[in-house]
Amino acid sequence: MDIEQSRDDNSSSRSRRQFLLAAGGSLTAGLAGCLVRGDETDLEGEIRVDGSNTVLPHAAALAEEFQWRNNRVRIPVRGSGTGAGFQRFASGETHIQNASREITDDEQALCEQNGVEFIELEAVLDGIAIWVHPDNDWCDCLTVEQLQAIWEPNSEVETWHDVDDEWPDEEIRLYGRDSASGTFDYFTEAINGSYGAIRSDYSGTPDTNVIVRGVRGNEYAMGFGGAGYYYENEDELKLVGIDDGDGCIEPTRETIESGEYTPLSRPMFAYVNTNELERTEFREYLRFFFAEVDDRADRSVVEDGEELTWTQWAARRVGFYAIPDLTVDESRESLEDTISRIQ
Known part of the structure; x- marks a missing residue:
């Protein structure tokens, strides 16, 4: 009713x-x-x-x-x-x-x-945010090239150490939206160059709250979703800045509305x-x-x-x-x- x-x-x-x-x-x-x-x-x-x-x-x-x-x-x-x-x-x-x-x-x-x-x-x-577990004290920022290496089809990145030699040799557990989502389409095009281009072994879901729960439950996890979901859960997640060539920028009202947060605005x-x-x-x-x-x-x-x-x-x-x-x-x-x- x-x-x-x-x-x-x-x-x-x-x-x-x-x-x-x-x-x-x-x-x-x-x-x-x-x-x-x-x-x-x-x-x-x-x-x-x-x-x-x-x-x-x-x-x-x-x-x-x-x-x-x-x-x-x-x-x-x-x-x-x-x-x-x-x-x-x-x-x-x-x-x-x-x-x-x-x-x-x-x-x-x-x-x-x-x-x-x-x-x-x-x-x-909107801004698509990258977030990790709050106990992650090694990854504060990722370049677009690093994101691509992690998320691209047939990626060879399995551990954090594969991204940076100084990071832990622990498997990255990946969470994101599934292929029915426009967020998925935008993320894959912006990072990997075309709709649907993504590695096959991540955990995909239609519900961003499932991504939040997955990341907050694993110290070595990473996820992507709408920035607003991070700000509703910022005590349980850590935000990762993105470097698109002009330094590390986090998604905020100011950086998204001004167009500074690229390429995920x-x-x-x-x-x-x-x-x-x-x-x-x-x-x-x-x-x-x-x-x-x-x-x-x-x-x-x-x-x-x-x-x-x-x-x-x-x-x-x-x-x-x-x-x-x-x-x-x-x-x-x-x-x-x-x-x-x-x-």
Whole structure:
């Protein structure tokens, strides 16, 4: 059944994990459904959202805020995974597809085959973090070349000593996302040069929390996942900086939003079925992404003198990072141009 919800306008922000739990507990009926309280407006209808499990908390935060202001609009949010979500989106089952990578040629062809036209909107920034066990006192930073040597197909790296002669001669236990994940796709392309290029003997999972548990349970382990998961577990993990030629840099709000953290900073996307833009509630929900936050928003993630749009605000609220203002302007313009052509 739908979640019945009331709230205090001054409620504190939720973590990414809390949004995941909220969404995970309502996958069948959808997140937040029809709110018991909130603003009643003329908008009414259903907007179905699916896609990346990584982007799910951001989508859940946006859906919650919009539904609170328009409580007759229902926005079920799922996180089936980028690949699985694109299959549903391309068949017309869903209206918005969240993706932690860009759409592939095969997925575009499937959309075209089924008459699903779309636009791509950049919605959020993320950083993929490398983490190790907190008792690991030898590895504080890795070069991109070292990461490639560890993770590439047919890698000859088995122990930490194979990476650096001064490091322990102990097997590296590797944990990461599985091949259904957009995070997997982005990581393998950024580090090893193409989607899916990775050694076969690592432990792959669709759930980043499993990666966290695996690494914190083994002194010699290493894992990769969204940086927000590290910051939710920083007492139990150690963050490894990445040297892409300009020194060792860790993923933080500043280094990701400025573009300094390379090559593992990435944009993540919302793909919009433009056939649905004839519906008023659908247009207004998408415009909400790029509207400035109102005075009822939790402003703990807003810096002094800063103005954020809802997509930027939601990103920070759940442990992601805000897209640049220029990207907001470009995405808003793309959306409005598409709406103008349809109306």
